[in-house]
Amino acid sequence: MPKFKPKLVPTLATLVGFGLLIALGTWQAQRYSWKLDIEERRDQNMVSAPIEVSSLKEIKDLDYRKVHAKGKLLTEYSVFFKFRMIDGKSGYWVASPMVFDDGAILVQRGWSPIEQKPENLDLKEADSVEGLVYALDRVIADADTRDAVKELDKDTLQGWNTLDLDAVYERLPFERPQRPALLVLDKNVDADLVASLEHITQPYMTSEKHLGYSITWYTLSVGLLMLWLASCFGKIGGHAPRKR
The missing domain is CATH 1.10.287 (Helix Hairpins)
Incomplete structure (x- = not known):
């Protein structure tokens, strides 16, 4: 043995x-x-009735909650985030600030295929939008764009290589949420963009x-x-x- x-x-x-x-x-x-x-929280909140909000303070701690936000969705200071895929197609996301009396939150307006140039987008302003509050647990810094872009141009969409919300918020002339967060639109505001909660808030892992x-x-x-x-x-x- x-x-x-x-x-x-x-x-x-x-x-x-x-x-x-x-x-x-x-x-x-x-x-x-x-x-x-x-x-589980995301799936539950996706079918919940939207909460009415009209200030940045009211959006605090509303992760994965649908909201009907009343403020001013601007086209000024809009940005786009490159390398975003939907159904295997390459494109980019477009975001603009929704401004309240006490600050602003970036609104993810939708997705566009890469063939459509950002400068040709027809972006609309709005007094209210409906979407879902989506806070990032981790921000990947876009060092190159941070060095190149010191402030956002009011009339030109600035392109970012990563979803570097911290850097974008630092360059906006408004008070920002405590955490890097987006308001992801549920319905199209712009004919040139595709609003999609599913593709944006579905975790990679x-x-x-x-x-x-x-x-x-x-x-x-x-x-x-x-x-x-x-x-x-x-x-x-x-x-x-x-x-x-």
């Missing part, structure tokens, strides 16, 4: 690898739980993907442990007996 003979180096390597795989699995499990809660990654890391940790046990019993990594 094979004897249990663990070796120092394989054992230490296994401990390190096992701990790392367990940590990765646990991290993805936590992300799964967090993302599942977001998706769904809860199902996080769950799959978590299962993968845990499975790999069990596999690593089995390999270590096999090596301890001489099933792998051993030397074949010499013939006499």
Whole structure:
């Protein structure tokens, strides 16, 4: 019967690898739980009646809630965010400030295919819009555009490579939300743009993907442990007996 003979180096390597795989699995499990809660709240709020708001203060803590906002949707200080896909087609999002007495929130007006040049868009002003409040949990800074654009042009759409809401808000002459947030339109205001809650607020990494990654890391940790046990019993990594 094979004897249990663990070796120092394989054992230490296994401990390190096992701990790392367990940590990765646990991290993805936590992300799964967090993302599942977001998706459930999003699905519930998507069918809820809109809340009437007329100030920036009223929008606070309304993540994934539909609102009917009354203010002034400007065409001035509009920006567009590049590299945005819908149904496999490349394009960009267009955003403009909705101004209240106490500040402004950027309104994601809709998506346009890349073939349509931003300077040719016919953007409309409005006194009220309906959409969903969407706050980002992480902003990816667009360093190149931050360096090149020190202030927004009132008459020219500025293009950004990432959804760098912090930088855009810093360049607007209005008070901003505490967190980087958008009001994503539910219905078209502009004929040249496609308003879509589904494509904008659907997370890139769904809860199902996080769950799959978590299962993968845990499975790999069990596999690593089995390999270590096999090596301890001489099933792998051993030397074949010499013939006499």
